[in-house]
Amino acid sequence: MFKISVDQVDDPLRLLDNPLTCPGLFYATPAIDGVISRIRIPSGILTSQQVRIVADYATNFGGSDKNVYVTNRANLQVRGIRGTETALITLRSVGLAGIPEVDHIRNIMSSPTAGIDKDELIDTRYLVRELDEYICSHKELGGLSPKFSVAFDGGGKVSVCQQPNEITFAAVKENTSIYFHLLIGGEATNILLKPEECIFVVAAFAQLYLNEVDITEKRKPRLKKLFQEKGLSKTLEQAQKYLPFSLNVSNNTHTLNTNTNYHLGAHPQRQKGYSYIGIVLPLGKLNTNQLYNLASLVDSYGSSVLRLTPWQNIIIPDIKNEFIPEVQEHIENLGLHWSVNHIYSSLVACTGNKGCASSATDTKSDALALAEYLQQHITLDIPVKIHFTGCSKSCAYHGKSDITLLGAQKIENNILTEGYQIFVGSEQNFGREIYSFINQTQLPKVILRLLQVYKLLRKHNHDSFGEWVDQYTVCEIQHWLNAGGIT
Ligand code: SF4
Structure with a gap:
């Protein structure tokens, strides 16, 4: 280093x-x-x-x-x-x-509604501040892998439990006390910690990592991989040496909330009379004019604070309930949206070939072109997660998507053509493949037809795209698409 x-x-x-x-x-x-x-x-x-x-x-x-x-x-x-x-x-x-x-250590994550979430068990903001101060005052932590990542989940309506973090502290209630359930690499450990013990655990794991890894190596192993190889009980036994308290395993099972939908649209806060509004950004993008105007908006209607979400959107907190319609109008005037059903709310794309040599396609431009086309031709009444990825590494999104579009290239008529392999549903890694290659020009029509068929054939309006599509075979899905003239 x-x-x-x-x-x-x-x-x-x-x-x-x-x-x-x-x-x-x-x-x-x-x-x-x-x-x-x-x-x-x-x-x-x-x-x-x-x-x-x-x-x-x-x-x-x-x-x-x-x-x-x-x-x-x-x-x-x-x-x-x-x-x-x-x-x-x-x-x-x-x-x-x-x-x-x-500076290379990953951003500390917490629910973007921490402190304002009606259902949260604990406001985790102070723990993020404490951990950030700890990291910034211990320069020897510079030896950690850039993948080293920590999240605090307060157990509220907007969960970060399923975000890819090496260490997650997820708030749970046991009897009348609040604890944090420790997850390593997303896997539950059944270790319960008091809030004041969490920073000690991060410090102990970091110490354990630094003791075992050659920090001069350019490509360091992930902490979760190191711990997986060691095994959980050995990891905890060794970490215990650096802790001033005993790690306790709970015999109770805790179900963690994994919902994230409440980060968009207007929702009442735990502070009576106030709400927050989650704003949908097109692939996380804000121009500087929008930024200056948002700064003025939060000064006029909120608490001079804006929150960024791990879903590449933003939240304006602390708006008096009576001003919600006015703020929504201002948001629309900035060319932004706030509905969870807006196409951008569930659209993600990795960097693509404008910024990453591994990408087969310009994922961001293709995703924006698709969104523009869908906006003109269909209105969604339930979010459909569409994920563009330039290669199978899937940097932009690690969860399950409804539709995954994997960048591909093909020689057509002696011309190198960019396109996508299309996967649907929740089965397997990306879902099931329904087309091995659809070129960029055809793509918007294929996805539109798929969404039209879904809206037409689903039994109930609340059936998600994933639930609906998982019921049918690839042949049936292709048959419906081909009936629309798509081959
Ligand atoms: S998913 Fe692949 S193509 Fe996209 S940014 Fe990551 S490495 Fe690059």
Whole structure:
């Protein structure tokens, strides 16, 4: 790991080679359209002042694409950055630049409705702050893998339990007390922790990892892989040496909430008389004009705070109930949407071939073209998850989708053509393959027909696309699509 202080560097964003694979604020991570800058936002919570500074940063230092992107860890990303010390000083002035040595560690995640969720068992924001302070004050943690990731789930209506984190603390109630159920790599351990024990456990696991891994290696193993090889009981036995308390296993079974739908649209908060509104972004994208206007909106109607979600959307909290329709109108005037049924609410795409050499297709442009086409031809009354991925690594989304579109290339009439392999339903990894290759031009028509058939043939309006499609064979689905003239 390099040792360098931002104060010693004239041009930090330009000078630091990226020894890692993930973008950060202090690493020059090159992409096809220039250097990517990723700003960690613990919990995804931003003040309106910070929102304006990020908009200034994209305007003054971004490349030709002046947009700001919300990532699937609730970071902010700006593309094509030309590194200057002034850029970094701008962000540091509002607390948005962390510590170079630990900047590669993944953003700490919590439910974007922490503290305002009607059903939550505990407000996890203070734990995120404590962990962030711990990480920033322990530069030796710079030896951790960039995949090292921690989430706190408060047990409310908007869950982050299924997000891909190496360590997840999921709040549960046992008798009358609140504990955190420990998950490692998404697997339940049945270890229950008191809230004040969580940071100790992260520190112990980090210590265990650093003791066993060669930190000079460029490609370090994931913590969850190391622990899987070791086995859970051995891992816990060794971690125990670094803990001032005993790890206790619960004999009770806890069912964890995995719902995420309540992060979009208007919902009452636990604070009487107030609601939050979740706003749908097209593939996480916000232009600087929208950012400046959102900053003004949260100053006028909210608490001068905006929250980023791990589903690449945003939330405005603390709106008085009587102002909800007015705020919704302002959101629409900005060209944004707030309905959970909007096509963008369930559309995800990885970076694609504009930023990633592994991608067979321009996933983002193809996803936006599909969304535009579907908006003109169909109205959804229930969200349908559509996932574009440029290769099978599936960086943008790790859960099950209703429709997965895997980038592919084919020679047609001596011309290299880009297209997609289409999978549907929840079975297997991406679902079942219904087409091995549909080119970009045909794709919107095929997906439209699929959604039209679903709306027509489902028994009940509340039947999800996944539930519906899983009932039929691939031949039946292809037959219906072909009946619409699609081959
Ligand atoms: S899923 Fe594949 S193509 Fe897409 S960003 Fe990840 S590695 Fe690149």
